[in-house]
Amino acid sequence: MAMTVDQIADAMYKEVEEATNFGKKLKPMDLTKAMLKAYEEEGVDKKMCKSAIKNLVDSGRLVYTYFGGSYLELPHREGAAND
Amino acid sequence: MPKEYKTPKLDELEKGPWPSFVKEIKLAAKKSEMSNDLLGQLEQSYNEKLGHWKHGGIVGVMGYGGGVIGRYSDLPDKYPSVSHFHTIRVNQPSGWFYTSDALRTICDIWEKHGSGLTNMHGSTGDMVFLGTTTDHLEPVFKDLTEAGWDLGGSGSDMRTPSCCVGPGRCEWACYDTLQRCYDITMRYQDELHRPAFPYKWKFKFAGCPNDCVASIARADISVIGTWKDDIRVDADQVKTYADEGLDIFNDVVLNCPAKCMRYDGEKKEISIDNKDCRRCMHCINVMPKALRPGVEQGATILIGAKAPIVEGALLSSVLIPFLDIDDEEEFEAFCDLIEEMQDVWCEEGKNRERVGEFIQRVGMGNFLEAVGVEPIPEMVAYPRDNPYVFYEDFYEDEDE
Numbered sequence: 001m002a003m004t005v006d007q008i009a010d011a012m013y014k015e016v017e018e019a020t021n022f023g024k025k026l027k028p029m030d031l032t033k034a035m036l037k038a039y040e041e042e043g044v045d046k047k048m049c050k051s052a053i054k055n056l057v058d059s060g061r062l063v064y065t066y067f068g069g070s071y072l073e074l075p076h077r078e079g080a081a082n083d
Numbered sequence: 084m085p086k087e088y089k090t091p092k093l094d095e096l097e098k099g100p101w102p103s104f105v106k107e108i109k110l111a112a113k114k115s116e117m118s119n120d121l122l123g124q125l126e127q128s129y130n131e132k133l134g135h136w137k138h139g140g141i142v143g144v145m146g147y148g149g150g151v152i153g154r155y156s157d158l159p160d161k162y163p164s165v166s167h168f169h170t171i172r173v174n175q176p177s178g179w180f181y182t183s184d185a186l187r188t189i190c191d192i193w194e195k196h197g198s199g200l201t202n203m204h205g206s207t208g209d210m211v212f213l214g215t216t217t218d219h220l221e222p223v224f225k226d227l228t229e230a231g232w233d234l235g236g237s238g239s240d241m242r243t244p245s246c247c248v249g250p251g252r253c254e255w256a257c258y259d260t261l262q263r264c265y266d267i268t269m270r271y272q273d274e275l276h277r278p279a280f281p282y283k284w285k286f287k288f289a290g291c292p293n294d295c296v297a298s299i300a301r302a303d304i305s306v307i308g309t310w311k312d313d314i315r316v317d318a319d320q321v322k323t324y325a326d327e328g329l330d331i332f333n334d335v336v337l338n339c340p341a342k343c344m345r346y347d348g349e350k351k352e353i354s355i356d357n358k359d360c361r362r363c364m365h366c367i368n369v370m371p372k373a374l375r376p377g378v379e380q381g382a383t384i385l386i387g388a389k390a391p392i393v394e395g396a397l398l399s400s401v402l403i404p405f406l407d408i409d410d411e412e413e414f415e416a417f418c419d420l421i422e423e424m425q426d427v428w429c430e431e432g433k434n435r436e437r438v439g440e441f442i443q444r445v446g447m448g449n450f451l452e453a454v455g456v457e458p459i460p461e462m463v464a465y466p467r468d469n470p471y472v473f474y475e476d477f478y479e480d481e482d483e
């Protein structure tokens with residue numbers, strides 16, 4: 001059965017969660033590539049991945065961060081931030 | 084009562100006839116604690132020859148991955164008002180045309196939410212708001228959007244496109260830079276606000292080869308106005324320039340990089356061998372009343388420039404020698420090509436690798452093949468200096 005954008009978003013969220021456990025940061029393109037690799041045969045394309053990322057960020061489940069390049073991470077307290 | 088800092092080093096930068104950012108920060112410091120602490124921290128940095136900012140991180144507004152650059156002081160106890168000092172990039176209007184009313188509105192918003200200090204404009208082209216705290220980011224964004232403004236780009240996204248004043252003010256514009264800059268900004272809103280690239284991607288639109296936005300040195304895609312036919316010559320005006328004392332031979336003809344101009348001093352007549360003209364604008368700039376670009380106008384598309392950050396500087400090189408970019412169909416084809424190139428770069432580019440560096444790494448030939456563009460002589464940036472070049476055709480013939 002073809003995957004929906006919400007299902008892709010959930011799968012992306014899981015990838016980010018796992019990466020976080022290993023102390024790794026993922027870029028949006030890493031997530032898109034991972035989704036295409038796993039689910040291209042189920043009809044997933046770049047456009048759907050873009051929409052899934054938009055949903056994840058608009059809902060606040062993931063946030064963009066910048067460390068030399070832009071990454072998608074779970075919301076957390078900013079390490080560099082001063083109280 | 085705000086703390087008063089002694090700033091002998093910064094004071095030096097107020098001397099001289101030119102504008103001084105120190106003078107402006109001091110003015111702002113009369114109203115803003117943040118600007119006052121900024122003076123203190125900056126003086127300390129100058130004394131120690133050490134920056135005291137920490138960059139990056141999570142700050143931004145909901146849904147956007149660009150437009151806010153996180154910055155914190157590493158001396159928050161000493162300078163508490165600059166403990167957070169985030170930068171906000173605001174998408175400038177095409178060609179930087181503002182009404183005074185618009186400028187007052189954005190300054191009022193910024194005085195309400197930040198230090199009141201601006202940089203008009205940053206090197207990308209945006210209006211840059213310098214210094215606010217995390218809790219003010221959403222409110223400033225709300226006020227800006229309600230007044231019709233939006234954030235610009237930052238991080239690994241499409242940076243805010245910028246253009247010269249073009250046909251709005253300049254008679255040399257060979258296409259509508261303002262329109263195309265606006266079109267690209269609106270078309271690629273997702274790419275502007277949600278970073279998805281290996282690194283930044285900049286568009287700059289210059290109306291003619293004078294390239295007032297320095298696109299050839301800064302932009303991943305430089306769109307530079309040009310013309311195909313002959314330079315228009317007003318013979319009477321050439322005579323007037325000569326009569327008024329312009330040294331046409333030395334100041335114009337001898338400075339032509341293509342050596343394609345002739346001047347008959349007796350008849351006071353100029354002739355141009357247009358097929359060799361490099362469209363450099365020199366002669367037109369010196370004799371604007373006598374010479375003008377031709378009438379068959381459009382743009383040259385170049386790729387791959389960047390300022391030195393991770394690697395050294397690159398100038399862009401020709402991708403499409405001539406495109407009638409004002410024409411809707413040709414503009415659509417241009418956008419299709421851009422998207423194709425971005426796909427290839429996203430697929431194969433390394434983290435923090437600009438498209439120009441990517442092309443250097445994989446080779447222009449391979450890049451063109453991947454994006455489906457035929458190589459043509461105009462794309463050669465430098466004549467070859469290696470005689471040991473072999474062609475695929477040669478191998479294919481041998482194999483048969």
Ligand code: SF4
Pocket residue numbers: 247248249253254255256257289290291292293294295296
């Ligand atoms: S780049 Fe050319 S068209 Fe644009 S403002 Fe400069 S001189 Fe005028």
Ligand code: SF4
Pocket residue numbers: 338339340341342343344355359360361362363364365366367
């Ligand atoms: S535009 Fe430049 S290359 Fe062309 S004729 Fe004038 S000076 Fe020569």
